[in-house]
Structure formats: C-alpha cells, structure tokens
Amino acid sequence: MPYNAADLRKGLKVEVDGQPYLITEFSFYKPGKGAAIYNCRIKHMVTGGTQTKAYRSNDTIDKPELEEKNVTYSYAKDDQFIFTDENFEEVSVPTAILGDKQYFLQDNVECMVLFHRGQPIDITLPNFVIKTILETEPGARGNTATNVLKPAKIEGGYEIAVPLFCVQGEKIKIDTRTGTFVERVLK
Amino acid sequence: MDPASDPGEREALAAKRPALECRARLLASIRSFFTARGFLEIETPVRVATPALELHIDAEPSGSAWLRTSPELHMKRLLAAGYTRLFQMGPCFRMGECGRLHHPEYTMLEWYRTGTDSRGILEDTQALLRQAVRDTVGGDVIPARTGPVAVGGEWPVITVSDAFTRFAGWDPVAAYEADRFELDLMRKVEPALPLDRPCVLAGYPAAAAALSRLDPADPRVAERWELYVGGVELANAYTELTDATEQENRFRECAEARRQLGKPVYPVDPDFLSALKSGMPACGGAALGVDRLAMLLAGADSLDAVMAFR
Numbered sequence: 001m002p003y004n005a006a007d008l009r010k011g012l013k014v015e016v017d018g019q020p021y022l023i024t025e026f027s028f029y030k031p032g033k034g035a036a037i038y039n040c041r042i043k044h045m046v047t048g049g050t051q052t053k054a055y056r057s058n059d060t061i062d063k064p065e066l067e068e069k070n071v072t073y074s075y076a077k078d079d080q081f082i083f084t085d086e087n088f089e090e091v092s093v094p095t096a097i098l099g100d101k102q103y104f105l106q107d108n109v110e111c112m113v114l115f116h117r118g119q120p121i122d123i124t125l126p127n128f129v130i131k132t133i134l135e136t137e138p139g140a141r142g143n144t145a146t147n148v149l150k151p152a153k154i155e156g157g158y159e160i161a162v163p164l165f166c167v168q169g170e171k172i173k174i175d176t177r178t179g180t181f182v183e184r185v186l187k
Numbered sequence: 188m189d190p191a192s193d194p195g196e197r198e199a200l201a202a203k204r205p206a207l208e209c210r211a212r213l214l215a216s217i218r219s220f221f222t223a224r225g226f227l228e229i230e231t232p233v234r235v236a237t238p239a240l241e242l243h244i245d246a247e248p249s250g251s252a253w254l255r256t257s258p259e260l261h262m263k264r265l266l267a268a269g270y271t272r273l274f275q276m277g278p279c280f281r282m283g284e285c286g287r288l289h290h291p292e293y294t295m296l297e298w299y300r301t302g303t304d305s306r307g308i309l310e311d312t313q314a315l316l317r318q319a320v321r322d323t324v325g326g327d328v329i330p331a332r333t334g335p336v337a338v339g340g341e342w343p344v345i346t347v348s349d350a351f352t353r354f355a356g357w358d359p360v361a362a363y364e365a366d367r368f369e370l371d372l373m374r375k376v377e378p379a380l381p382l383d384r385p386c387v388l389a390g391y392p393a394a395a396a397a398l399s400r401l402d403p404a405d406p407r408v409a410e411r412w413e414l415y416v417g418g419v420e421l422a423n424a425y426t427e428l429t430d431a432t433e434q435e436n437r438f439r440e441c442a443e444a445r446r447q448l449g450k451p452v453y454p455v456d457p458d459f460l461s462a463l464k465s466g467m468p469a470c471g472g473a474a475l476g477v478d479r480l481a482m483l484l485a486g487a488d489s490l491d492a493v494m495a496f497r
Binding site for chain 2: 006027028029030031032033034035036037054056057058
C-alpha cells in the first residue's frame, strides 16, 4: 500500500521516480475553501540531492522497498567492502556508499546495511570506534587544551583533527557518525 | 509519565503565559466589540447532524453525527427567524488539517449582520481589528513575525482577477482551474501580497463562491473576500447567498463532487433550506480564525504559541 498525502511528515522515507528519498522538511498548506497542499523537501538517500514536491489530497506516494541487514565486516577487495550476513552469505558494499566510514571499519565489527530494492544504499557502524594514531606532529604534552587542534593520520590515511596533547601510537575514540575525535583512550 | 509531574511540560506551559494572556485579552476585546454594537452572542450546537457541505472541508465523525466545521447554517436559521446581528465564538473541527497555521480543533469567530453586504462586513472587520490591536498590544500595529502590520490606515483591496493576472499570469475569473488556482495562490499570489498592512483579496471566481452570492452585475464573480494579515489568511467573508433554489443546487453539485472524490457526503440540512425558503433577509457575514489572530498579535509564527495544548 502506498502512502496517502495525509501520511506525509518530516523524517518519512518515500520513493519518487524509483529512487529512495527522505522528507527533510514538511508543511501543510490549505486555503480555507480550497484543497490541501502537502509541501515536502525531499533528499535523495544516496546522492543527497534535494528537490521540492507539492502533493495534493488524492495523490499517493510510493513506499520505498527498504531492507535492513545486520552484517559483520570481513575484508576489502578492489572497490568493494565485503561483509557476511547472519546466514554467512557475503554482502558487497561499494566504497562510494561507505565514504569516510571505510576508515572506521575493524575486523568482525557488526554493522547495519540498508538496501533499497536489493542495492546497498547506506551503512551504519557502531557509534564509536577506537583507532591508533599512526602519524602526527610531536605533541605538546603539557598542553591540556581540547580546543586547539592539529591533524593526525589513522590507518588508511584518514586525517582527523585531534588536540595538541595527542601523540603518535596513542589510541583515540572517534564518532563514526561525524568522523570526529571524541577522546583519548588511556590504558 | 504523569504530565503534571513532567518538568519539561511545566516549563513549556509556563513559558506560554504571555501569549495566552494576549489571547485572553483578544477574546475579551472581541466580545466587547460586538456587544457594544448590539450583536447578540449566541451558542449553537457543536455536534450536528448535517455539517455544511463544502468540497474541501471534512467533518470529524462523532458517533452517528459530526462535529461542526462552522456554525454557519445554524446562525443563518436564526437570521431567517428575524435576528439581525449575531456573533459566536467557539470551537470548530476540521478533519486532517494540521500544520503551522492549522489545527483540527480551533476557535472560530463568526458574525452576521442583516441589511449589509461583504463591503459592510469589511468595515466591521476593520473596526474589529483596530480595537483588538488596541486592547491586546496597544497602538495600531500588529507585531507580526513578518514585521509590523499597520491596521490604522487604508487596507488595499485587490481583486482575485487582478492579483492572478499580475502575479500568476492568468485570470481564474475568465477560466477557472481549481488545482492551478490553489497552487498559484500559494506560490505566486500570497507571497506577493503586502505585509505591512492588512490586505483583502476580493471577488472570487464563481466556482469558488462557497456560500456567497454571485455579483448581480457580473455572475462570474462571487461576493466573497479573504483577509490576509502578515501573510496569513485570517478571515473569509460573504454577501450571503439567500436564494434557496440556488443554495439547493450548489449543495447538490457539491454532494456529487464529494461523491466523485470518494469523500463522505453529508445530508443536506432540511431546516436550513426551509429557513432560506421562508425568506432570509439580505445579509453579510464573516468567519475569522481567532487562534491565528492571537498568534499574529503575540508575534508568533505558529499556532503552538497561543494554544495551551496542541
């Protein structure tokens, strides 16, 4: 059953021209004696491209065929990252879908892959990951300020801004949703 | 959680106090305005057997009856019985209308006056708004979110025909297209209306006449206007349709149109039609969204600010 215009709201996922979209803004408009207009700004769930839509009361809007799968990270091969699902079937996710999240993968980490019509379109990692700093300028150990930052590199060459007191070889906690430094992990 | 013990709710409700006080002053001001002019305040049934038939207004079922979408039909029965000046302020219900400027349960002010037409009702509206602004916020300026709205001076009246020709490039009075009319009203016409003064859009196409009389000099145009304040559609007024035969025809056409859209078709109120047949005096009337006016006066941009619970 597709959605009716009256079902539309911010945060709802819809399918437009066969593509998956998220409603990022919604407003209800109705002249006193006229028919309602359901205004939406929709964002493509893969490309991030946005457009506006004005639906009328009798319009129906397709529901995207979405499926979530819990998977475990196995290995990288060419431009694909290979995971295994609960049935030990391999699931390939293209690098383009992972984006910077590829740098936050760890062996056997559990992730959630979102599929649209069988194609992977998004992946959710655990919120936090611990990574080792492979390269950074020597730290100012005495400097405890957390608002003065310098670049540091972790595995795969991902560059992250860390406070001055961080040193090479140290472990840090990273927020995988934002790709930013959270705290130093002291043993 | 017991809402009374939720500190978030307590803070939110306490923060609404200035806006709710503004709303209370508005209610008192409206009552004193009409009472001083000899209008009788009445209360008509909220739960009704026959909601007014309108193509795009859906009534909330209440058991075997409905909640009123407006008090119009009952008020007109009183006019036909000889009452000359009536007003009512109370809850009305419209199913599925929810948004920044809509709530399915809201407070509507309606007033009717015999011996006048939509132009006389506009004079009432101007006097009412001027007094309401004085009594609630002082002076003659509404501190709307879109900027100050001066209610004291002239209010521009733009015909629907002129506004659409100028801002949307077509004339819905010459050839009406419902979908296009509503989309262009939202996208092109309303955004072009002045915000520094109240503004009236007048002379709706006959197809959008609702319960208003058609202009005897040009029956393509209905004697209906809408008032905009700060970009918000605030009031709708008519020279009321008093012709029973035409009213019956419009109800029949509306019932058929609702049937075709798969919407519930409400029975026609036989008492209302017989009241019209018995002879209804020439009159004008208006409906004004009280919550919206309170919102504008409180300088808010959503009904949330002036409804304690939403």
